[in-house]
Amino acid sequence: MTPYYRRMRPRRTLPVALALAVALPWTALSAADAATPPTTTTTGTLLEVAIDDHDAPTSTWxxxxxxxxxxxxxxxTSLRGAVGAPATVTLDTSTATxxxxxxxxxxxxxPQVSRPTALHAYVVDIVDPTSSDTTTLAKATATTKSMESYWVREGKGGITSFDTTKAISFTQANACDMNVYELWAKAAAKFPGVAWGWANHLVVYLPSxxxxxxxxxxTIGGGYMMIVxxxxxxxxxxxxxxxxxxxxxxEIKGKTYEYFGAFGPMGFSVNDYAPGTLDAAYQEQLALPKAAAARxxxxxxxTTTVTIAAVGAGxxxxxxxxDPKTGTSWFFExxxxxxxxxxxxxxxxxxxLYGPAGGLVDYRRGVQxxxxxxxxxxxxxxxxxxETWAATRKGEWFVDRGKRLAMKVVSTTATAATVQIVTGGTGAATPPRWTREGMALPVVVVTPLATKVGQKARVNIRVIDASVGSSESYAVPRITIDGGTPINVKLDANGRATWTASGPWAKGSYPVQVYYPGRAGQxxxxxxxATVVVTP
Ligand SMILES: [Zn+2]
Structure with a gap:
């Protein structure tokens, strides 16, 4: 039942720019200036290009x-702040790129969506007579149309409409070997006068x-798309x-794994499943009016208890x-x-999904x-x-790694979740209690009591085991002092016990481990x- 990433393919590097000086006025290098790198200054817009290689996502510019x-x-990096806006740009042209x-x-x-806008697609299907391409113009047009419908729905009032203004075929031999930026420019030239950006998107379909x-x-914040x-x-x-x-x-145990936020459109796509609704934080980034009204x-x-509806206006x-200390805005949906x-x-x-850390990530329904x-x-x-859960489920707590925020899923229905959110401290948050298979996750709390030289050491033990019903017994934990022989401890009906050493202890620190074996099958x-410290 393990899904596969259908779009993983053998890697090949991006075709590198072969002919750079397509349209830039290159400054001639005089012999006297040989020590100074050749530069040129021009006007245009720098754009970050996201390269969606699921093995190794990267960016170019x-x-x-x-x-x-x-x-x-x-x-x-120091100049990335200029990306996305029209600028006067100076280039060192002494290197290939x-x-x-x-x-x-x-x-x-x-902000791009300051007012609702109509979007337009310009579709170009590259027809390559040297390839066994199966992407037809009809297929390209239909795919674009489904993408437009998706974004009108997810635009939540920020995208008033999305149409395909024009769709054309474009014959290009050996298209797969071409520089993709050159191909973009060639395709764009078919639509003179169109400014590519927020409103107008050039959607080029390469041979399949x-x-x-x-x-x-x-292009991040630009108007160019290239689809394989x-x-x-x-x-x-x-x-x-x-x-x-x-x-x-x-985020898993403090590490971040790219693409694995797979609920919305900007994570992995798996097989042919539809992209989910746009994540709440991205809705805010795009300032979508209906999303803002429902936030x-x-x-x-x-400490606030609130009911969050999965879908539905109003x-x-x-x-x-x-968080005023860290500046982090947290979103719950x-x-x-x-x-x-x-x-x-x-x-x-x-x-x-198998995570990059080697463990399984469980994406079953819950609060994101x-x-x-x-x-x-x-x-x-x-x-x-x-187990790693991408969403938090009924009865469970989410606690952030800084322990500044906690959220409990109080109850869920088919269409809404009621959550309690505690901020500025994690309140009564406890660890998750159930695994994916419904196995209880016990917690063992060990509290040493103050002990002086010559006294018998005492340790309070508390086991929290959610699988124990009112007339059922806890499993028998074993206490080990300083790596010695494990000793059984009988818990009371509330999962508590006080263990007492058999004789007086000398001054020193004694590591204590309490192992709870869990109830059979439950x-x-x-x-x-804990550590017992015996003082004079
Ligand atoms: Zn991407």
């Missing part, structure tokens, strides 16, 4: 000249047998990049709270696997907790025993640790 040329360039040495934006960027490692390219895999998940994802969105990632913002330092669809999410991967019976970073959206996981094992 292009300069979109005012004349419509596209040139691959290197952009040092020119390096930007200065970029002065001529305007400042404003181009054997790249990547399945699609797009002609399907809704790929096109919806690339359009998301054009709208300025980065990837959806998953409830909490005040930090409070209800609360997401909750946001901002209910992934119920119904309505627009019914045909997604996570709504299937076995929504498990996420935040935005400069590197994209991060969905935070709940760890239950050795709960998992657990360990608790």
């Amino acid at each position: 292009v300069l979109e000249g005012d004349d419509g040329s596209l040139t691959e360039v290197k952009v040092p 020119p390096t930007v040495t200065a970029a002065r934006p001529s305007t400042t960027l404003t 047998d181009c054997a790249y490692g990547w399945t699609g390219l797009a 895999a002609p399907d809704l998940p790929t096109t919806a994802h690339e359009l998301g990049h054009n709208l300025g969105l980065a990837h959806s990632n998953l 409830r913002t909490l005040t930090w330092g409070s 209800a609360v669809n997401s909750v946001k709270v901002t 209910y992934r119920a696997g119904r309505g627009p999410d019914a045909k997604t991967f996570y709504a299937t019976q076995y929504p498990f 907790v996420s935040n935005l970073t400069s590197g994209g959206l991060i969905t935070h996981t709940t760890i239950a025993a050795d 709960s998992l094992k657990a360990n608790g640790y």
Whole structure:
């Protein structure tokens, strides 16, 4: 039942820029200036290109000249602030890929969706007589149409309509071997006068047998898309990049895994499952009016119980709270696997993926907790025993790694989840109690009592085992002192015991381990640790 990433293909590097000087006025290098790198200054817009290679996602950069040329360039980190706005750009042209040495934006960027907008697609199907391409113009047009419908729905009032203004075929031999930026420029030239960006998107379909490692390219906040895999998940994802969105990632034990935030369109696409609804944090990034109306913002330092509807206008669809100390805005939404999410991967019976850390990630329905970073959206996981849950389920707590925020899923229905959110501290949060198979996760709390030299040491033990019913018994834990022989301890009906040493102890520190073996077939094992300090 393990899903596979259908769009993984053998890797091949991106075709590198072969002919750079397509349209830039290169400065001649005089003999006297031989020590100075040759530079040129021009005007245009720097764009980040997201390369969707599921093995190794990466970015490159292009300069979109005012004349419509596209040139691959290197952009040092210090100049990335100029990306996305019209600018005066200086390039060091001494290397095969020119390096930007200065970029002065001529305007400042404003949020892209400041008012509802109509979007337009310009479809180009590359017909390559040398290939065994199966992507027809009809297929390209139909795929684009499904992508447009997806984004009108997910645009939530920010995208008023999305049409295909023109769809053409374009014959190009050996298209797979061409520089993709040159191909973009050639395709764009078929639509003179169109300004590519928020409103106008150039959607180029390459031959389906181009054997790249990547399945699609797009420009972050730009208007260019290049598609190898002609399907809704790929096109919806690339359009998301054009709208300025980065990837959806998953946090597991403090590490972030790119693409594994697989609820919305900006994570992995698995098989042919539909992309899920746009994540709440991205809805806010795009300032979507209907999403804003359905978002409830909490005040930090409070305990609030709120019901979040999975879908539906007029209800609360997401909750946001901002940590004033870290500046992080947290978002909570209910992934119920119904309505627009019914045909997604996570709504299937076995929504498990092998994570890059080697463990299984369980995407079953629950409350998604996420935040935005400069590197994209991060969905935070709940760890239950050795299981990683991408969403938090009924009866369970999510606690952030900084222990500044906790959220309990109080109850769920088919369409809504009631959650309690505690901010400014984690309140009564306890670890998750159930695994995916319904096995209880016990917790062992070991508390040494004060002991002086010559006294018998005492240790309080408490076992929390959710599988124990009112007339049932706990399993028998074993206490080990300083690596010695394990000793059985009998717990009372409440899972508590006080263990007393058989004789007086000398001054020193004694490590104590309490092992709880779990009830047969009902709960998992657990360990608790403490140190007994014997003082004079
Ligand atoms: Zn991407």
